[in-house]
Amino acid sequence: MNIRDLRYLLALAEHQHFGRAARACGVSQPTLSVQVRRLEELLGVALFERGGKAVTPTAALERMIGHAREAVAETEAMIAVARNQRDPLCGRFRLGVIPTLAPYLLPLVFAPLRQALPSLEVEPWEDQTEALLDRLRGHDLDAALLATEVDGPDLASRPLFDEPFLAALPPEHPLVQREVIAEADLAPDILVLAEGHCLRDQALAVCGQGGALSGALRASSLPTLLNMVAAGYGTTLVPGLAAGAAQDAGIVLRPLSAPSGRTVCIAWRTHFPRCAAVEAVGDVIAARLRGFAEGAAAGTVG
Amino acid sequence: MNIRDLRYLLALAEHQHFGRAARACGVSQPTLSVQVRRLEELLGVALFERGGKAVTPTAALERMIGHAREAVAETEAMIAVARNQRDPLCGRFRLGVIPTLAPYLLPLVFAPLRQALPSLEVEPWEDQTEALLDRLRGHDLDAALLATEVDGPDLASRPLFDEPFLAALPPEHPLVQREVIAEADLAPDILVLAEGHCLRDQALAVCGQGGALSGALRASSLPTLLNMVAAGYGTTLVPGLAAGAAQDAGIVLRPLSAPSGRTVCIAWRTHFPRCAAVEAVGDVIAARLRGFAEGAAAGTVG
DNA sequence: GGGAATGATAGTTGTTCCCTATGATGATCG
């Protein structure tokens, strides 16, 4: 059963004339003639009474034609929806972002995204890496911005930009005197985020598992951590994009003697069909952050 | 666009597995695979995300699937309607009957029709010949019972049975003495129906254009005409099936010396697709009236 | 009865659809 046949049917019922109906359908008269007859044979019912003068729908067709009309209409509606969805750079795009990145990166990239991909509705979702990966695997996200590379059978990722780490010191800290801080010097009184934050692991990896890691002082968010540092509880590493926020909190920032940092990536399901959207979003973010690493290492925010 | 493809689509969306969906559709897995892909290319949208593990409908498909479901459902409803209509001996059958026949014939044939064609809903429509033919041509009737043969480019007819005429006399009429009446003897004071009734023309044809045709005395229906005869206003010819009614009205009936009558036919449009129904109805009526002519000519009602 | 109009039929060609067989890839398990 072909929708085309139903179109022929409706055209013939409307025009009551094979030639005109065929012209309306853009086919030859024999084509429509044969197809209608085939349909009649298939259904086992006479659909039209072919008089010498007029071609009239039978009572049987009258009862069927409503359904036929609906079937054609629904099919066309479906095709119309498909046509509207055709552009992968269109529609909702659920983008996960880790908490140590979201508040500092999103303000920078929202405007460029909106300009470059006006019909892509980017919906951010803030959560920690593992939760984001779960949601990504569960089709609850379309992509995620992470500070860790992902590569597996089902997920893939692509680096977008490097975010250098800066040493964060309370204003009265003795190390403030130095222009450049050695990572090891931070270790004794370093503060880190609560478990689950990738920044915690990265800071510890850079500075070594400092023994002074006081159990009571684990911040659950980066702003809290910055406040704790500003209040003199200890030092920490801040990612470059948070430099402005750190300074606003009254923290002194210093470059590291051996510059290190983390790589922000965009991750997606290997088989995600709208990878064009992932790519485009990644391009926009990478372009916005181009040259950021150097500037941030020198203490400037892009 | 084929409805079959939509079925594949729905099956795959439901099973989320090519093999099982294919089995549910009764096709091989490559067939379903290829068809779904073709559909995706046709629509220009990815409909499924083919992961290593699961096959999941995309957001685009989620928006389309309702329409697809509706289209399939409507198509199936249409096919179901067609299936129910497939039997031509089923459904409404609008049957025209001329007024001089309807009240006498229909009581005889309703029961046999209902028995022989239980799912055919015979709807009688009483009117004069010309009106019936108009309605027949206008598709407002499916067939008509007439006392005249019809043959033309658009209409055809078939004789069902012969209905003899009987001489109808008031009880006190002098001709009552005779066992058999000559047609010419009726002519002087014959009464006929109003114009438009075919029985009028037939009576006049049999008896000649009797000069005594009083303009004031034209009955508009056969019962009225019978009452007029019974009241002594004149004589007439009655069709055999009305013999009982005539006798009930107090009329004396006599056979004609040169037996004559009219042929009752069933008429239909040449191109009417349910001619099987016409034939069946005709068969039932003819069978019911078989041998009626002889009996009626002898004064008996079948 | 000839001509115009209309639908049906015939023959042909290109497309579509389905099958079986096979390939590619990822998951699973010893």
Added chain:
DNA sequence: CGATCATCATAGGGAACAACTATCATTCCC
């Protein structure tokens, strides 16, 4: 870590389908 299984994609071939042009049959009308 390699073998095996599961799953989907691809290839090739054959049957069915749908489209066309050309032609025929019928009806209608003058």
